[in-house]
Amino acid sequence: MPSAKKKSTAKKAQAPANAEPATDFTGTPVNAKLTPDDKRGLYRTILGIRRFEERSLQAYNQGKIGGFLHLYIGQEAVAAGVVSLMEENDHIITAYRDHGHALAVGMSMNECMAEMFGKHTGCSKGKGGSMHFFAPDKNYWGGHGIVAGQTPLGAGLAFALKYKGLKGCCICFLGDGAVNQGSFMETLNLVSLWGIPVVFVIENNGYSMGTSLARSSAEANLAHRADGFDIEWDVCEGHDVFEVREYANRAMTRAREEMKPFLLEIRTYRYRGHSVADANHEKYRTKEEIEEYKKNKDPINVLKAQLLADGSLSEDEAGKINLEVKAEADAAAKFAEQSPVAPRSEIQTDVYWEVDNDPSNSLKGTYFFND
Amino acid sequence: MxxxxxxxxxxxxxxxxxxxxxxxxxxxxxxxxxxxxxxxxxxxxxxxxxxxxxxxxxxxxxxxxxxxxxxxxxxxxxxxxxxxxxxxxxxxxxxxxxxxxxxxxxxxxxxxxxxxxxxxxxxxxxxxxxxxxxxxxxxxxxxxxxxxxxxxxxxxxxxxxxxxxxxxxxxxxxxxxxxxxxVPEEEYLIELGVANILREGNDLTIVAHGRCAMSALKAADILEAQHGISVELVDLRSIRPLDENTILESVKKTGRALLVEENKPFCGVDAQISHLIQLKAFDYLDAPVHRVSAIDAPQIYAKALEDWQIPNEERIIAGALKCLA
Known part of the structure; x- marks a missing residue:
C-alpha cells in the first residue's frame, strides 16, 4: 500500500467497513464463491501462460520467432485474475506484453504461437506478430505496440458501451512506463469528464524497459495521478491471484454500476528483460532482486500453496496440469512450425474492409499502388 | 436547384x-x-x-x-x-x-x-x-x-x-x-474513387483536387479566352482510392498534363500521379508533365506572399503555358 502523503481530496477507494488490513484474500466474497474447479482453472491459466512463454522463448532462441518477444513471466496472476471477472459486456485491451491476456481470454496456444512464427494459421494470419494478438469474438481488442497508444482505444470501447446503454466495462491494461505518455493523461481527463466505465489497470513491474520507476516517474505512487482527474483509485499486489480478483472486482463493479472510470495499480514483477532482446537486464537490477521475487512471490507457487492448503488441488493434480499445459505448449510450437506462411497475395488483404468485402468487384478507383 | x-x-x-x-x-x-x-x-x-x-x-x-x-x-x-x-x-x-x-x-x-x-x-x-x-x-x-x-x-x-x-x-x-x-434537395451519395471532369477540352489536361480545382477552373477559362488553349480539367475528388482511369484517359486524349495541388511538391499527391502518367501514358505524352504546387517552404504568414505561395490562377496559367511551349 502506498504510504506517501495524500491530499484530503484523494479518491482512494474505501475498503469495506471494519476490514482489517488484509493479507489473505481467499475468503472475500468474490473469491469465496469460487468452486474447486474454478480455482484449478485459474491455476491452469497461470501455469499455461508460463509454460507457453517458456516454449516461445525457446523458439525465439532457435530463430523461429522474429521481432520482439515481451515476456509476461512473473506477472501471470494479473491477467488471469482480472480476466476471470469478465462478464458478457466487458471488454479488454492491452499493450504489447499481451500473451498472458490473450491466453486468459481463451485464445488457443496454437493460434498465438503460430502468429509469433509468422504463419498463416496465426490469430492475425502472421500480420501482427507477438505484440498484436486480437480476438474480438472474445471481447479482446489487442495487443498494441505503442506505449499508451491503447489507452484512448480502451476509453472508446467503454464509451461505446455507455452510448449503447449496455452495462459493462472495458479493462485497459498499461505498464508503469505508459503513465508518462500524454495520450494516457489526456484519456484520464476525458473518461472522468464524460463518466466512462473504463478500468485502467497499471501493471507496475517497476521498470519501463530498462529504467526504474524511481528514474522515470516523479511521483512513484502511480495511482495517485488519478487524483488529478477526480478518478477513484486503488493499489494492490499482483502475485496473489485472489488479491488481484478482490481489487479488480471492486473496480469493475464500480465502473459497471456507476458508469465511472477507475485506476487500479497492481504491483507486479517481470522475471525476464523488457523484451528478449534486452539481454542486459541485470544492469538495471540485481540478480538478488529477481531471485527474491521468484522465491517469495512467484504467482504459480503462491497459488499452488493456497490451493494445496484449502484442498482444492493435490500435488498429483498439480503435476498433471503442469504436464498437460506443457504438452499443449509443445504441440503449439509444433503446429506453428508445420503451418504454412500465408501466400504473398495475403500482403494486400485485410487492409480495407470495403475491398475485402467486395466480391462483385464493384468498388471504384485504385486502392493499391504497385507498378 | x-x-x-x-x-x-x-x-x-x-x-x-x-x-x-x-x-x-x-x-x-x-x-x-x-x-x-x-x-x-x-x-x-x-x-x-x-x-x-x-x-x-x-x-x-x-x-x-x-x-x-x-x-x-x-x-x-x-x-x-x-x-x-x-x-x-x-x-x-x-x-x-x-x-x-x-x-x-x-x-x-x-x-x-x-x-x-x-x-x-x-x-x-x-x-x-x-x-x-x-x-x-x-x-x-x-x-x-x-x-x-x-x-x-x-x-x-x-x-x-x-x-x-x-x-x-x-x-x-x-x-x-x-x-x-x-445542391439538389433529394438525397444522393458520391462514390469514393470517382473523379469528376469539371471541364472538357483537347489541348491540355489539368489534374487538381480540393480548392485548387476551382482555381484551375478559372485559369482554364482564361487560357481558353486569352490563349486559345482548350483545357480538360480533372477534379480528383478522391485521393485514395484514386480514379486512375479518368486521369489516364484524359491525358491520352490531350497528350499533355499539368498537375496542380496545394501540397508541398516533395512527395505530394501529384508526385504519385506524375509517376502514374509516365508509367501508363508515356507514349501519348507530347511534353513533360509539369506541376504547380505550394512553393516549397513552410507556409508563410504574410498574406501577400502566401497568396503567391499557394497555387493561384496566375501560377496555374504559367504552368499551363510551359506544357504547351
Whole structure:
C-alpha cells in the first residue's frame, strides 16, 4: 500500500467497513464463491501462460520467432485474475506484453504461437506478430505496440458501451512506463469528464524497459495521478491471484454500476528483460532482486500453496496440469512450425474492409499502388 | 436547384447521417455548444443533443483514439479536427491505430470513423495551421482520403465516408466554406474513387483536387479566352482510392498534363500521379508533365506572399503555358 502523503481530496477507494488490513484474500466474497474447479482453472491459466512463454522463448532462441518477444513471466496472476471477472459486456485491451491476456481470454496456444512464427494459421494470419494478438469474438481488442497508444482505444470501447446503454466495462491494461505518455493523461481527463466505465489497470513491474520507476516517474505512487482527474483509485499486489480478483472486482463493479472510470495499480514483477532482446537486464537490477521475487512471490507457487492448503488441488493434480499445459505448449510450437506462411497475395488483404468485402468487384478507383 | 454554401452542405450531410443511423455521432472541439469553430455544425447540438453532438476537451490524441475504440463496437464517430493541422497531435492514433488495426488483426477488426476538417493554407495563419496532409494520409494503406472542391461533392462524399466501413479523412477548406454551389434537395451519395471532369477540352489536361480545382477552373477559362488553349480539367475528388482511369484517359486524349495541388511538391499527391502518367501514358505524352504546387517552404504568414505561395490562377496559367511551349 502506498504510504506517501495524500491530499484530503484523494479518491482512494474505501475498503469495506471494519476490514482489517488484509493479507489473505481467499475468503472475500468474490473469491469465496469460487468452486474447486474454478480455482484449478485459474491455476491452469497461470501455469499455461508460463509454460507457453517458456516454449516461445525457446523458439525465439532457435530463430523461429522474429521481432520482439515481451515476456509476461512473473506477472501471470494479473491477467488471469482480472480476466476471470469478465462478464458478457466487458471488454479488454492491452499493450504489447499481451500473451498472458490473450491466453486468459481463451485464445488457443496454437493460434498465438503460430502468429509469433509468422504463419498463416496465426490469430492475425502472421500480420501482427507477438505484440498484436486480437480476438474480438472474445471481447479482446489487442495487443498494441505503442506505449499508451491503447489507452484512448480502451476509453472508446467503454464509451461505446455507455452510448449503447449496455452495462459493462472495458479493462485497459498499461505498464508503469505508459503513465508518462500524454495520450494516457489526456484519456484520464476525458473518461472522468464524460463518466466512462473504463478500468485502467497499471501493471507496475517497476521498470519501463530498462529504467526504474524511481528514474522515470516523479511521483512513484502511480495511482495517485488519478487524483488529478477526480478518478477513484486503488493499489494492490499482483502475485496473489485472489488479491488481484478482490481489487479488480471492486473496480469493475464500480465502473459497471456507476458508469465511472477507475485506476487500479497492481504491483507486479517481470522475471525476464523488457523484451528478449534486452539481454542486459541485470544492469538495471540485481540478480538478488529477481531471485527474491521468484522465491517469495512467484504467482504459480503462491497459488499452488493456497490451493494445496484449502484442498482444492493435490500435488498429483498439480503435476498433471503442469504436464498437460506443457504438452499443449509443445504441440503449439509444433503446429506453428508445420503451418504454412500465408501466400504473398495475403500482403494486400485485410487492409480495407470495403475491398475485402467486395466480391462483385464493384468498388471504384485504385486502392493499391504497385507498378 | 438550391444554391447553398460548402459549409451548409457539410452540415446537411452530417444531419442526414445522424438521422439515418443512430450510431453516428459527431465529436470535436467546439462542435456542440459553440456551434463549431467554423460554424459547420451550427444548430446540430440544439437539434440532436449531447449524445449525438459532443464537445471534447483540447485532446486530439484522446478523442481520436476514443473514436477508434468506439468504432470497434459499431459506433460511427465523425471526428472534427478544428484544423487538420491539429491531427498531428494525434498521429499515433490516426496513423497507427486507425490505419493498421484491421491489418494487424488479420482482418478481424475494422474502424469506421470519419476524420474531417479544414486542410488548407491561404488564410494568413502561418505554418502550423496550414497543413494539407492528404499525401501523408494516402501514404498509409488502410486510410482513405477525399478532397472535395465544391458543395455538391462535399455533401455526397461526406455521406459516403460516414457509411464507409474504413477510416476516411475528409479534407475541407476554410476558403470554400462560404462559397455557394447548386445542391439538389433529394438525397444522393458520391462514390469514393470517382473523379469528376469539371471541364472538357483537347489541348491540355489539368489534374487538381480540393480548392485548387476551382482555381484551375478559372485559369482554364482564361487560357481558353486569352490563349486559345482548350483545357480538360480533372477534379480528383478522391485521393485514395484514386480514379486512375479518368486521369489516364484524359491525358491520352490531350497528350499533355499539368498537375496542380496545394501540397508541398516533395512527395505530394501529384508526385504519385506524375509517376502514374509516365508509367501508363508515356507514349501519348507530347511534353513533360509539369506541376504547380505550394512553393516549397513552410507556409508563410504574410498574406501577400502566401497568396503567391499557394497555387493561384496566375501560377496555374504559367504552368499551363510551359506544357504547351
Amino acid at each position: 438550391p444554391l447553398i454554401t460548402y459549409r451548409e452542405a457539410i452540415k446537411q450531410a452530417l444531419a442526414e447521417e445522424i438521422e439515418h443511423d443512430e450510431n453516428v455521432c459527431i465529436m470535436g472541439e467546439e462542435v456542440a455548444q459553440y456551434n463549431g469553430a467554423y460554424k459547420v455544425t451550427e444548430g446540430l447540438w440544439d437539434k440532436y443533443g449531447d449524445k449525438r453532438v459532443i464537445d471534447t476537451p483540447i485532446s486530439e490524441a484522446a478523442f481520436s483514439g476514443l473514436a477508434i475504440g468506439a468504432s470497434c463496437l459499431g459506433i460511427r464517430p465523425v471526428v472534427e479536427m478544428m484544423f487538420m493541422s491539429f491531427s498531428y497531435v494525434a498521429i499515433d492514433q490516426l496513423f497507427n491505430n486507425a490505419s493498421f488495426c484491421r491489418y494487424m488483426s488479420g482482418g478481424l477488426m475494422n474502424v469506421p470513423i470519419v476524420v474531417r476538417g479544414p486542410a488548407n493554407g491561404g488564410t494568413n495563419v502561418g505554418a502550423t495551421h496550414s497543413h494539407t496532409p492528404e499525401n501523408m494520409v494516402a501514404n498509409h494503406p488502410g486510410l482513405k482520403v477525399v478532397c472535395p472542391s465544391n458543395a455538391y461533392d462535399v455533401k455526397g462524399l461526406m455521406k459516403t465516408a460516414i457509411r464507409d466501413n474504413d477510416p476516411v479523412f475528409v479534407m475541407e477548406n476554410t476558403l470554400l466554406y462560404g462559397e455557394k454551389w447548386e
